[in-house]
Amino acid sequence: MTAPIYLDCDTGIDDALALAYLLASPLASLVGVGTVSGNVSAAVGARNTLDLLSLAGAASVPVAVGAHDPLVGSFHGGAPWVHGSNGIGEVSLAPAAASLAAESAAEMLVRLAHTYPGALRVVAIGPLTNIAEALRLEPALPSLVESVTVMGGAALAPGNITPVAEANIWHDPEAAALVLAADWDVTLVPLDVTMTSVLEESHRQVLLSSAAPVPRALGEMLGYYFRFYEDIYGRPCSAMHDPLAAALAVGAVKPALAPVVRAAVDTSDGPGRGQTVCDMRGLYVGYPEVKAARCRVVLSLEEDFAPHLVEMLLNHFEGTTAAVEPSETKAVPIAAA
Amino acid sequence: MTAPIYLDCDTGIDDALALAYLLASPLASLVGVGTVSGNVSAAVGARNTLDLLSLAGAASVPVAVGAHDPLVGSFHGGAPWVHGSNGIGEVSLAPAAASLAAESAAEMLVRLAHTYPGALRVVAIGPLTNIAEALRLEPALPSLVESVTVMGGAALAPGNITPVAEANIWHDPEAAALVLAADWDVTLVPLDVTMTSVLEESHRQVLLSSAAPVPRALGEMLGYYFRFYEDIYGRPCSAMHDPLAAALAVGAVKPALAPVVRAAVDTSDGPGRGQTVCDMRGLYVGYPEVKAARCRVVLSLEEDFAPHLVEMLLNHFEGTTAAVEPSETKAVPIAAA
Numbered sequence: 001m002t003a004p005i006y007l008d009c010d011t012g013i014d015d016a017l018a019l020a021y022l023l024a025s026p027l028a029s030l031v032g033v034g035t036v037s038g039n040v041s042a043a044v045g046a047r048n049t050l051d052l053l054s055l056a057g058a059a060s061v062p063v064a065v066g067a068h069d070p071l072v073g074s075f076h077g078g079a080p081w082v083h084g085s086n087g088i089g090e091v092s093l094a095p096a097a098a099s100l101a102a103e104s105a106a107e108m109l110v111r112l113a114h115t116y117p118g119a120l121r122v123v124a125i126g127p128l129t130n131i132a133e134a135l136r137l138e139p140a141l142p143s144l145v146e147s148v149t150v151m152g153g154a155a156l157a158p159g160n161i162t163p164v165a166e167a168n169i170w171h172d173p174e175a176a177a178l179v180l181a182a183d184w185d186v187t188l189v190p191l192d193v194t195m196t197s198v199l200e201e202s203h204r205q206v207l208l209s210s211a212a213p214v215p216r217a218l219g220e221m222l223g224y225y226f227r228f229y230e231d232i233y234g235r236p237c238s239a240m241h242d243p244l245a246a247a248l249a250v251g252a253v254k255p256a257l258a259p260v261v262r263a264a265v266d267t268s269d270g271p272g273r274g275q276t277v278c279d280m281r282g283l284y285v286g287y288p289e290v291k292a293a294r295c296r297v298v299l300s301l302e303e304d305f306a307p308h309l310v311e312m313l314l315n316h317f318e319g320t321t322a323a324v325e326p327s328e329t330k331a332v333p334i335a336a337a
Numbered sequence: 338m339t340a341p342i343y344l345d346c347d348t349g350i351d352d353a354l355a356l357a358y359l360l361a362s363p364l365a366s367l368v369g370v371g372t373v374s375g376n377v378s379a380a381v382g383a384r385n386t387l388d389l390l391s392l393a394g395a396a397s398v399p400v401a402v403g404a405h406d407p408l409v410g411s412f413h414g415g416a417p418w419v420h421g422s423n424g425i426g427e428v429s430l431a432p433a434a435a436s437l438a439a440e441s442a443a444e445m446l447v448r449l450a451h452t453y454p455g456a457l458r459v460v461a462i463g464p465l466t467n468i469a470e471a472l473r474l475e476p477a478l479p480s481l482v483e484s485v486t487v488m489g490g491a492a493l494a495p496g497n498i499t500p501v502a503e504a505n506i507w508h509d510p511e512a513a514a515l516v517l518a519a520d521w522d523v524t525l526v527p528l529d530v531t532m533t534s535v536l537e538e539s540h541r542q543v544l545l546s547s548a549a550p551v552p553r554a555l556g557e558m559l560g561y562y563f564r565f566y567e568d569i570y571g572r573p574c575s576a577m578h579d580p581l582a583a584a585l586a587v588g589a590v591k592p593a594l595a596p597v598v599r600a601a602v603d604t605s606d607g608p609g610r611g612q613t614v615c616d617m618r619g620l621y622v623g624y625p626e627v628k629a630a631r632c633r634v635v636l637s638l639e640e641d642f643a644p645h646l647v648e649m650l651l652n653h654f655e656g657t658t659a660a661v662e663p664s665e666t667k668a669v670p671i672a673a674a
Contacts, residue, residue, distance in 0.1 A: 158493070158617040163615060163618060164501075232618075234622040266607045268606065271609070272501070272603045272609025275609055281500060281569075283494075284532065285569065
């Protein structure tokens with residue numbers, strides 16, 4: 001049983017890992033990808049996504065460009081110091097032959113929700129602009145999709161853009177507020193669990209020494225990402241934000257602690273702007289059930305995620321290297337190899 | 338060496354414990370108490386303080402009434418479901434003969450800061466209205482006092498009034514913002530450490546079985562307090578907010594982890610109003626030194642606080658019972674004894 005997945009992303013190094021993970025997972029069938037401005041612009045993110053899909057031999061997955069600007073204000077310009085000027089750690093991928101979908105990301109999500117009624121899983125690993133737009137286009141969206149998993153926010157952990165705000169939510173708080181307030185249950189994969197799910201240099205070396213181009217390219221990108229995170233962790237390694245959300249969405253990874261709580265997004269102009277205000281006051285008695293609460297906040301995992309991620313990527317891409325078209329694999333100049 | 342202490346409080350059950358602790362500590366000399374609206378009104382808090390001081394044989398400590406209303410808006414009416422309708426868990430104390438000081442709490446603080454230049458320790462365990470007012474009355478206050486210790490806020494722990502706001506800060510965010518922005522170092526004793534410093538029923542029984550009236554009265558009050566906290570902890574016990582701040586201020590209890598970070602108070606009207614926005618992003622590398630940071634956030638203690646608190650109260654009050662004037666001790670009708 002594979003679940004149809006719509007991925008909304010801002011590719012992005014850890015987005016690239018999530019994309020590769022969803023292609024690799026036997027539990028997932030990636031039926032569409034939409035992009036949004038965040039780590040990079042929606043247009044650059046779409047280009048990166050096409051190139052990665054092509055490298056992975058999955059050029060048939062449709063990619064739609066989504067919102068360039070958040071619901072309020074305009075795109076801030078991305079995070080080149082985290083993801084590189086091209087969003088994928090200055091790694092050069094062969095330009096894909098495939099072109100972008102004619103529809104917008106929000107339109108794609110609505111279309112796929114109707115194509116797979118009750119089955120589509122939405123995995124949102126960028127700012128939530130497209131998801132909010134899709135809710136506006138199709139008010140019945142909550143009853144059409146199977147689940148919504150969002151990488152974003154911080155419940156009890158510190159933020160990563162401000163002391164309390166995480167990047168995806170901070171980039172479009174108004175959209176995040178609409179998504180959390182909609183008539184569906186949302187699984188939030190916040191910094192609490194993504195910052196404690198760490199990919200180490202030893203894992204990166206395994207990817208780099210792979211015979212397959214996709215793991216090698218991801219290993220190269222992670223070199224850039226690790227340099228950013230060295231200041232945060234004190235060693236070369238990285239958080240695994242986006243692929244963890246993907247793995248939780250497909251059910252390959254199980255939460256150990258994931259209370260369902262009330263949650264709202266701070267859309268004020270105060271110092272809390274962009275914070276996911278999660279009501280964690282049940283902490284001291286193991287989070288009893290809360291009436292009308294709809295936000296499942298993943299706080300910890302049953303098992304360490306990084307070994308699973310690396311294993312899935314190697315199993316899939318080393319096994320399918322032969323299936324990748326020569327024109328796509330031979331032309332991959334991996335930066336600083 | 339005893340340190341002169343100005344206590345600013347809203348007495349309140351845990352305020353009563355802090356007051357008794359400061360009278361009991363050989364490291365402290367309580368030179369004045371000001372009250373502010375919070376758990377109860379400033380006037381009721383002052384009455385409770387006078388009665389407790391009288392019961393403790395310390396009627397000579399001056400008590401000044403402070404601000405009834407926060408800097409913005411008006412007093413919300415207190416928390417009788419936590420502290421009882423009289424603020425001290427429905428325990429009846431003999432009315433003290435002593436009267437209130439003619440000065441306001443803020444005026445008292447300024448006067449004491451000049452009386453003990455460079456030595457006065459400010460222990461603020463209620464909303465920060467009086468401290469903000471004192472800063473306005475005497476802009477040189479930061480250079481006059483030895484230290485400022487505030488019970489309040491939540492750094493990474495949940496709030497207790499809203500998901501992110503702690504009661505003392507939430508009651509007067511504008512005052513708290515002024516206090517944290519003033520030209521002094523502040524030690525914040527937030528819910529992170531006070532909620533994990535728990536007084537158990539066994540400790541309460543020790544206080545109740547004391548031969549001295551002050552520990553007995555405190556044990557009675559705690560019966561009320563424990564009932565409130567039973568929903569939060571799942572057993573009869575309580576957090577030790579205010580006495581812990583007092584013990585940290587006098588140096589009797591040492592923090593195990595207390596990073597100095599930048600901190601601001603959310604004074605917006607958003608869902609973060611009243612939050613202490615502490616920048617805890619150094620978490621993953623053990624909180625390196627932050628330039629210009631002035632807020633020391635106590636996160637954990639070297640040793641469990643409750644045994645120390647009970648021991649100090651018994652040592653002092655059982656040893657000094659004879660010194661309590663008969664008229665003050667005999668008349669104590671402890672409720673539901």
